[in-house]
Amino acid sequence: MWFLMRLLSPLLAVTVAFHFSYALALRHAAPVPNPLLANTALPQLARVTPDQVKPAVQSTLQVAEKSLTDLEQALSSKPKEDEGPVPCEQILPPLLELYDSYGKPWGLFTHLRSVRDSPQLRAIEDELRPAVVAFGQRLSQSKPIYSALARLNQSSSFASLTEAQQRAVRSELLDRKLGGVALEGAQAEEFNKLQRELSELSSNFSTNVLDAQAAWNMTLTSKDEVKGIPARALEGAADAARKAGHQKATAEDGPWLVSLDGTVLDPVLSYCENRELRETMFRASATVASSGPHDNSEVLKKILQIRQQNAELLGFSNYDELSLATKMASHDAVTKLLQEVKDAARPAAQKDDLELRDFARSGAEVDGQKLPALEDLQKWDHFFYSQRLLLARYAVDREALRVYFPFPAAIKGLQGLTHRLFGVTLEPVHGEVAAAAKWHADVELFQVARGKELMGYVMVDPFSRPGEKRAGGWMQQLVSREQRPSKQPRLPVAAVMTNFPQPQEGKPSLLSLEEVSTLFHEFGHAMQHVLTVQNESSVSGINGIEWDAVEVASQFMEYWVDYDRQTLFSMARHYETGEPLPEESYKKLLVAKNFRSGTGLLGQVYLATMDLRLHEGYKEGEDPDGIAKAVGREVLINPPLPEGRPLCSFSHIFDGGYAAGYYSYLWSQVLSADAFNAFDTAGNLTVTQALVNFGAQDSKGEDAVEKLGRRWASTVLADGGGRAPEKVFIDFLGRQPSAAALLHYSGLDLPGALV
Numbered sequence: 001m002w003f004l005m006r007l008l009s010p011l012l013a014v015t016v017a018f019h020f021s022y023a024l025a026l027r028h029a030a031p032v033p034n035p036l037l038a039n040t041a042l043p044q045l046a047r048v049t050p051d052q053v054k055p056a057v058q059s060t061l062q063v064a065e066k067s068l069t070d071l072e073q074a075l076s077s078k079p080k081e082d083e084g085p086v087p088c089e090q091i092l093p094p095l096l097e098l099y100d101s102y103g104k105p106w107g108l109f110t111h112l113r114s115v116r117d118s119p120q121l122r123a124i125e126d127e128l129r130p131a132v133v134a135f136g137q138r139l140s141q142s143k144p145i146y147s148a149l150a151r152l153n154q155s156s157s158f159a160s161l162t163e164a165q166q167r168a169v170r171s172e173l174l175d176r177k178l179g180g181v182a183l184e185g186a187q188a189e190e191f192n193k194l195q196r197e198l199s200e201l202s203s204n205f206s207t208n209v210l211d212a213q214a215a216w217n218m219t220l221t222s223k224d225e226v227k228g229i230p231a232r233a234l235e236g237a238a239d240a241a242r243k244a245g246h247q248k249a250t251a252e253d254g255p256w257l258v259s260l261d262g263t264v265l266d267p268v269l270s271y272c273e274n275r276e277l278r279e280t281m282f283r284a285s286a287t288v289a290s291s292g293p294h295d296n297s298e299v300l301k302k303i304l305q306i307r308q309q310n311a312e313l314l315g316f317s318n319y320d321e322l323s324l325a326t327k328m329a330s331h332d333a334v335t336k337l338l339q340e341v342k343d344a345a346r347p348a349a350q351k352d353d354l355e356l357r358d359f360a361r362s363g364a365e366v367d368g369q370k371l372p373a374l375e376d377l378q379k380w381d382h383f384f385y386s387q388r389l390l391l392a393r394y395a396v397d398r399e400a401l402r403v404y405f406p407f408p409a410a411i412k413g414l415q416g417l418t419h420r421l422f423g424v425t426l427e428p429v430h431g432e433v434a435a436a437a438k439w440h441a442d443v444e445l446f447q448v449a450r451g452k453e454l455m456g457y458v459m460v461d462p463f464s465r466p467g468e469k470r471a472g473g474w475m476q477q478l479v480s481r482e483q484r485p486s487k488q489p490r491l492p493v494a495a496v497m498t499n500f501p502q503p504q505e506g507k508p509s510l511l512s513l514e515e516v517s518t519l520f521h522e523f524g525h526a527m528q529h530v531l532t533v534q535n536e537s538s539v540s541g542i543n544g545i546e547w548d549a550v551e552v553a554s555q556f557m558e559y560w561v562d563y564d565r566q567t568l569f570s571m572a573r574h575y576e577t578g579e580p581l582p583e584e585s586y587k588k589l590l591v592a593k594n595f596r597s598g599t600g601l602l603g604q605v606y607l608a609t610m611d612l613r614l615h616e617g618y619k620e621g622e623d624p625d626g627i628a629k630a631v632g633r634e635v636l637i638n639p640p641l642p643e644g645r646p647l648c649s650f651s652h653i654f655d656g657g658y659a660a661g662y663y664s665y666l667w668s669q670v671l672s673a674d675a676f677n678a679f680d681t682a683g684n685l686t687v688t689q690a691l692v693n694f695g696a697q698d699s700k701g702e703d704a705v706e707k708l709g710r711r712w713a714s715t716v717l718a719d720g721g722g723r724a725p726e727k728v729f730i731d732f733l734g735r736q737p738s739a740a741a742l743l744h745y746s747g748l749d750l751p752g753a754l755v
Contacts, residue, residue, distance in 0.1 A: 201302055613630075
């Protein structure tokens, strides 16, 4: 079930590994009739047309069906009395090869659906999905394969396998147990029927979110309506208006087409002085996909119901229990973490709320602007007044800082940090090979090398394309590392997707600091994927890592944007003049680092708690929105909008890998903060130290940072899913993790450890 879920869901950061031959050098890679079947180092995504998808998927499924039958017969050929452990090389490699063979075209296709969506591609997915699901179920429920894996796991020869091979075998066994291999007769039929239905519902959920967001827009014609919205957002809104038929639309005079795309919604809520527009757009965003033709209300109820039914069929009390069977943390540890972070964050969040309400009532003058005095601060006012309070208290204007973070400079910052920490280079690749791999003109290709050794590739798709590309940021595995005896290694390929503002009128895309952090976050995933040394594809890179540890490498990278002066100044230069970020601005950023951090942490606790409550025993007829609202009243200082329907667009848990696992973000943050603290201490990087003496880091401190960086690369990044994450962490840090660092960096210091 779990590898089937990974295969079918384009939201997941992990897809099934694909098999590409490296017999030909990249420069000799030649086009083939169907690029989805190309035996090339890089997938040929620029060449894919919709009419090629169906024959590619169907032909590989036919081959996979025969290969599965042959494997089952080979494993069942011994007489019962002569049965002994099947050698690892007779079960694991052919099994992984089987995944590769049928997963390749389908995985590439679902990736294209997430970045280049169209009605034609949706229809193709609807037609092909039943056959893909059916084969996945047959594979996961193969009793000859399960028996062979079980005998290997119980044999004396199991101890002679590498740790990675042992984890791969045990992961396969768990996948099959959760995939229904032990079910018989009517129970098996019911389980499979529900799984097919669940696959379709999950796909429908994400499609409804995308369509609902694309369907909502407003055309504004008055300058008063858009007063305060940053120029770069107005440029985007005018461009959208031109594409909608208003040929003479300009950023200065309009008309402007605003939508729920994040590159428009966020600046409206944060900067628009038109309170009525803020309210309209906030309400629209809070009710996405909750009515009309794209309503997810019944879809999510059915998803919750099926998950509970399947959990019971597999012998679990609820879906929470089933999900945690694949995680690092126990239920008690998760509950303890959420409670203690809530206890630490709630007083700070209460203070945040009181300060914001007092500020809104004051009608203060900020940056020459007299603000309206509000007695009734509403949800749609929070972002606007928070930005003004930040400016009034710390003189930090996040929008004004964008000019120092053009997208190309952020890439250079990444190149510098990955070389400094991991000893690798990120070099752009151009020419015919790169052109053939790109699914859009915006995509950039980089090769990753350590010295003369090529490690793999990273593709970056940076800019927003509303209606075509899924929102948010994510990393997709396009090829996973694998090496077989006497063969060349298959090098990994990662794809990083973000939704930054499109470049406008000759200007580069200008990023906020939060967007820079998003880029570094997704590159953290990509580095773990590309710098792995594991030879088994099922545990290389992110594959095989317990889901609540999968965000560690990504969140770790964010800390370098937030807390390391050298990293920030390596990219913080004005896009026109080349002048570095003023020292005074940097000092202000440091002082404001934990602005409203209690509110942010409490929001994470709310989402994680809501997710767990929904999956702890959902019963048909229950009201999911009622559950969500009850959790909001319990956790948050300001409960969500009464008519809001956040679950209807909560794709992380309804079409992704975070169902009963959204807490993974906080769990991983504990580990990543603790790890960064080791660098912080050794290298003199902290905010406190920086405030005392800017640039005080000496060569000894830098040597320590480099040494720790290489150790991070050789443990966390290199080991991937080949070792248990708790062992990897202890290898790196030399002790059990503690939440003290997370609370410290959030400005919420408390004694003691939480995990």
